Amino acid sequence: MASILPASNRSMRPDRNTYDGKRFVHVKNPYLDTMDEDILYHLDLGTKTHNLPEMFGDVKFVCVGGSPNRMRAFALFMHKELGLVEGEEDIKDICAGTDRYCMFKTGPVLSISHGMGVPSISIMLHELIKLLHHARCCDVTIIRIGTSGGIGIAPGSVVITDTAVDSFFKPQFEQVILDNVVTRSTELDKELAEELFNCSKKIPNFPALIGHTMCTYDFYEGQGRLDGALCSFSREKKLDYLKRAYEAGVRNIEMESTVFAAMCGLCGLKAAVVCVTLLDRLDCDQITLSHDVLMEYQRRPQLLISNFIKKKLGLCDQIS
């Protein structure tokens, strides 16, 4: 849709970040464009060493996930699904010069690993958002595909997050800036979540639901596990906490969604979180799935996102 506002009015709405109907990535840093060079240190890319618009200008979908191997597998899967002509061997790690993150590109789809936890994904997101800005990308959708612990739902279920919440079930992310704490919203794009949910219904035997996702800073004590090196609470306290989370609408627990929602929201990226659950935390703490079942579960978010991307690209008829 072309903008119906006169140019003079458009400049008054920087937060919308639209121009001629295109939604650009919104960097909120007045210093950035005054820099002679921007080195994206943890991605081993830079504005002087790489032609970012040429390398990334056509990116429309960014998929992020914790594990490098999983994000490589997703890139290869997307490549096949999109029926692209280049060979698989051309899909190389763009960040091969560093071992902090991996990045693969296939057509308009970028697939990046982010490691585990809020700090690790936040470093990647800062540099990714700057990359998309420098590359002048527009109309980008970003989706986190991950693994998680479920609450009160069968292992293997795919949770599409409507709102990311913190350990206190609040839809907010506390960002420390210098020595001030700033609270940011963790709302995600409801329309995109609905679209993904509708997409999931077309895949046979695909257990998906929309729910809140709780994001913690710790896998053991912070998620009420009884099997860490440290555990100071009882089984009853653990179950009470997880049941209260369920009552607050939480259906799964992971470790990145609040900062992902907060940063993508601020920077004008349409964002979703789609995680498969590997266990029901009301039943157990340890992940005891066989390798094959684990692999099959991990492919579920990938299958959903590949169907969604094909639909958006007008390749629906290829959906099985």
Added chain:
Amino acid sequence: MASILPASNRSMRPDRNTYDGKRFVHVKNPYLDTMDEDILYHLDLGTKTHNLPEMFGDVKFVCVGGSPNRMRAFALFMHKELGLVEGEEDIKDICAGTDRYCMFKTGPVLSISHGMGVPSISIMLHELIKLLHHARCCDVTIIRIGTSGGIGIAPGSVVITDTAVDSFFKPQFEQVILDNVVTRSTELDKELAEELFNCSKKIPNFPALIGHTMCTYDFYEGQGRLDGALCSFSREKKLDYLKRAYEAGVRNIEMESTVFAAMCGLCGLKAAVVCVTLLDRLDCDQITLSHDVLMEYQRRPQLLISNFIKKKLGLCDQIS
């Protein structure tokens, strides 16, 4: 030193965690020993699938760092320095079944990567501490060797941490347990820090110092950088914050030291943090070092720790 307490008294002092003069690793979880099997999921190891005492029982030094490649390089370097007989090709990634962390063993030295940020290192530490417990290791020293941003000191300086502090310059770590916040001490072993500092003096042209290390949850806004995707403060506010940090005794900033100090302290592990600084944050935000200089700086903590380990093993005469 053999215990001088009668057996009946020894059992009254679980916190000392000593027995016959040996300092065992202290797991503080009453549930752990009731478990039939313990799967260390993110290390791809387990008590039923692996003979942990046989694999790890002789470990005396554990070195951890963010980057997998760096921790592999350290293992190969230690292997050479210890003059061990097996070939380098025998030093394989023990956690090859997962891409979350890498682990290498050479003689009594274990080298493990932990990714970036508090949550990522805390998952690894929970599973590492359980591993050392299951393997019945004793008298273990653990050292984090990392990279960091310096404050008011020359790039390339090696900071040996006396105390890890948070973003508010407080020597504490806030752990969320269920929905309670528990404050833990971040004191490190002062004697070990002094020993490392003395060791550093024997290396020619080795710029080392003892100071506080600040641990943040974010590389950009949390460390006062002006070059992130988001920046809402002025250059003056940034410099004011970093100068206040300097006045509070902080000499470098990284992203893992508080939880490392807190968990190792609770579990009876003698712990140190030794990080090289890649830039002086009072001068700049971006890391612009050439590849060769970066590599040389990153080897400095490795050189210090290898000299320290050789000294402890009575191989001092090999120190160059």
